[in-house]
Amino acid sequence: MTDIEHPGTFHGLPVFTLPPPGEGGPDPAALPRADSVAWRLDCTWEGPAFPEIWQYFLDTVDPGGVHALLIGPWWPDDYSSFAPVAELIAKDAGRFPALRALFLADVTGEECEVSWLEMSDVTGLIEAFPRLGELVVRGGGDPVPEEEKLQLRPLRHQALRSLRFESGGLPGHVVRAVGACELPALERLELWFGAAWYGGDATVEDMRPVLSGAGFPRLRHLGLQNSEIQDEIAAAVASAPVVAQLESLSLAMGTLSDTGALALLEGQPLTHLTSLDLHHHYLTDPVMSRIREMCAREGVHVDLDAADYWDPEDDEPRYVAVSE
Template sequence: MRSIEHPGVFHGLPVLTLPFLDDAGVRALPAAESVAWRLDCGQDAVPFQELWQHFLDTVDTTRVRALLVGPWWTDDYDTFAPVVERMAAAAGRFEDLRALFLADVVGEECEVSWLDMCDITPLVQAFPLLEELTVRGGGDTVPEEDKLRLRPVRHEALKSLRFESGGLPGHVVRAVGASVLPALERLEFWFGADWYGGDATVEDLRPVLAGGGFPRLRHLGLQNSEIQDEIATAVSSAPVVAQLESLALSMGTLSDTGAEALLGGQPLTHLTSLDLHHHYLTDPLMDRFRELCARSGTHLDLDEADTWDPEDEEPRYVAVSE
């Protein structure tokens, strides 16, 4: 399984975890717009409501451009809903917020499949200038109201939307496909495993694959899926591919079946990048991709090759599930 790490840079800004208190009191802080601020309740065992108020009191939030929410609990794990409520209520104090990372949490703090989110729609609606949104987690073992949800939205500024999940619900994929996002340039889904609630299907992806819904889309990542062959087959004839500059079908269970469909489908030679890392392709299929991309100058990632024999009934694994 692939480990997930905290980003050192987010939205082009170095990430700084907000200090709470030290022996000298509140530390000197950099200019609000010069860093991406990360909130971590586990660092000083401070309840989120106190850390959030400390953030509002000590940082000029009108100039904050990027914000990451790390562990929002201290001793006992808690739902994300109160975090959404507080952030949405204070949206008027963030006049220039352009990037938001919900649940910048790594395995040592909580496994990705155990990260219980909630309805994040209020945050998308509360920040009209938001250009980048990353959401990590899902929630398959909690009440329905505590699971990751998104209602179809219209957002004029959002350019990058990324869901990192060990089990992404299909209704989230459908909500994205039903949303109006005219500025969207990058879209990534980590689908995860069915065991952890990753029940998205190719049919859920149809509005995205059809093209036209997101006219500025240039990068599409359909990743970390147990049905990677089915996705690859659908992508092989999907109209959206013609408008892309880069495509990622990585981190999943891609085998020769999906690879043959891709190679036999529509041209991929216009792509500048094709990411297939963490796959189950045989050497002959890898060689065919190498030859194709060498001719077109497409950057190809075939790292993390694994072996698989369909006759021994051994399962294939996605890169990130638990």
């Protein structure tokens, strides 16, 4: 399994976690400049609730200078829905004219398993920041109640250049909504589909608008990964029009076998790519050799690190890198 960790940098800035308020709290004068770091907010166990953390952030840091913001665990005790957090941030969006990057649910497995995060509809929050350039959303899974699952409605956003959904069970309706969005500036798109057991029910048909290339004319990196149907995705990518406009492609983290890899090799040329990421795969040595030879011949960087704990001689089920 892939360990999900807190990023050290985000949007090109070092991540700085705001120390909690209270007795012995930080001297505001000793904090970094608002524009010099990516600010991370979280609730410590049995500490202040998120609304108090949020107000403390607004009072302590100049929101007008903040470029990047990460939201960590938003519950001080029991897990709770992200909806009130999204509403609170959206309400104060006007105070963040320089905000260009948002990371929703920067939460590790030790804090909460990715598929147990109680998310919400994130559409309104995206719309609240029309200049947002980068968005990462972590979470989405089946164990949580229906009203606390990840939701997205089709939207138009002029500025968004990078969009990533990290999930152990990405719902098909979210994938369809992404394909129906109008994102003329989008350059990077990454979708982690996850496992059916955790609500990852997206199909190749759900991905067709993305694969067509028509909706995102500036797309240069595409990641369709962490999927139990990675072979089907690879076969679809092998003839997908979007590939011609890409500079990099990732089909990593899933259950890719020789079937999907051979479809890629026998499909349209991939020689224009600068990188091909297939890590966490289930390929045999002969097929890996063919991929390496093709990439070496054309100068394509390839990642072929295999899935952990997998032996091609064993009849064990294949698994995705991130599920629960």
